[in-house]
Amino acid sequence: MKKIFLVAYCLIAASVFHVKAQINLFSIEDEIKLGQQVAQQVESDPKNKILDEKKYAEAYRHLRRITDAILNSGQVRYHKEFPWQVKIIHNDSILNAFCAPGGYIYVYTGIIKFLDTEDQLAGVMAHEIAHADRRHSTNNLTKMYGIAALTDIVLGKNQNRLTQIAQGLVGLQFSRNHERDADNQSVIYLCNTEYEANGAAGFFEKMLQMRAAEPPAFLSTHPASASRVRDINAAARARNCTAKTSQKNYQAFKNSLPK
Numbered sequence: 674m675k676k677i678f679l680v681a682y683c684l685i686a687a688s689v690f691h692v693k694a695q696i697n698l699f700s701i702e703d704e705i706k707l708g709q710q711v712a713q714q715v716e717s718d719p720k721n722k723i724l725d726e727k728k729y730a731e732a733y734r735h736l737r738r739i740t741d742a743i744l745n746s747g748q749v750r751y752h753k754e755f756p757w758q759v760k761i762i763h764n765d766s767i768l769n770a771f772c773a774p775g776g777y778i779y780v781y782t783g784i785i786k787f788l789d790t791e792d793q794l795a796g797v798m799a800h801e802i803a804h805a806d807r808r809h810s811t812n813n814l815t816k817m818y819g820i821a822a823l824t825d826i827v828l829g830k831n832q833n834r835l836t837q838i839a840q841g842l843v844g845l846q847f848s849r850n851h852e853r854d855a856d857n858q859s860v861i862y863l864c865n866t867e868y869e870a871n872g873a874a875g876f877f878e879k880m881l882q883m884r885a886a887e888p889p890a891f892l893s894t895h896p897a898s899a900s901r902v903r904d905i906n907a908a909a910r911a912r913n914c915t916a917k918t919s920q921k922n923y924q925a926f927k928n929s930l931p932k
């Protein structure tokens with residue numbers, strides 16, 4: 674009797690611990706559905722002019738070449754499961770990129786033109802891929818709303834709620850921990866590619882130089898800091914990553930964008 678009780682207690686303790694450790698109620702299907710909703714809202718906003726894929730096929734070829742290298746690094750957990758869609762938003766004044774759950778990635782023409790090397794852009798893409806692959810948004814949502822509030826969504830009963838939550842995710846900033854995690858993960862992905870593993874550090878360095886000259890309005894979703902640069906460089910050194918090739922395609926990529 675005592676033994677059974679003890680076993681039951683251990684099971685409960687294990688399951689409570691499990692929920693705490695895992696803290697994500699969304700299935701992979703729900704996660705993709707949520708991402709589709711966010712993508713729909715992003716693309717239906719007239720502010721976001723999505724660059725035409727037929728007219729700018731070369732630009733999209735370059736962008737996919739870079740993202741495919743990261744997705745094929747062997748380190749992306751949901752490489753097969755998520756749709757990993759990449760789109761370019763035509764806005765030269767925004768130096769940013771973002772990623773909705775399930776791997777719906779958006780990159781502004783502004784950041785592609787602003788950066789100097791493909792390694793830096795690969796760093797930014799790897800960072801965004803990490804937010805999706807590490808399920809940062811739905812981990813957050815599970816924490817924010819809790820089990821009771823999410824049950825209807827998890828069971829597929831409340832489509833409106835999913836839409837509302839998707840609305841809340843557009844333009845939302847990640848926590849410092851998630852930013853740090855995405856930075857670190859970008860090194861892990863890039864270390865297994867031809868790119869410099871500390872590519873994301875190059876992006877933040879450029880942002881820091883920029884901040885010295887301009888108000889920090891651009892930095893909204895990815896606050897640059899010297900410690901981020903240091904941490905990314907240290908992570909790349911610790912892994913002994915070496916870039917395999919020097920690619921010269923970046924200027925061609927920039928040239929393929931609208932002037």
Ligand SMILES: [Zn+2]
Nearest residue numbers: 847852855895
């Ligand atoms: Zn981020």
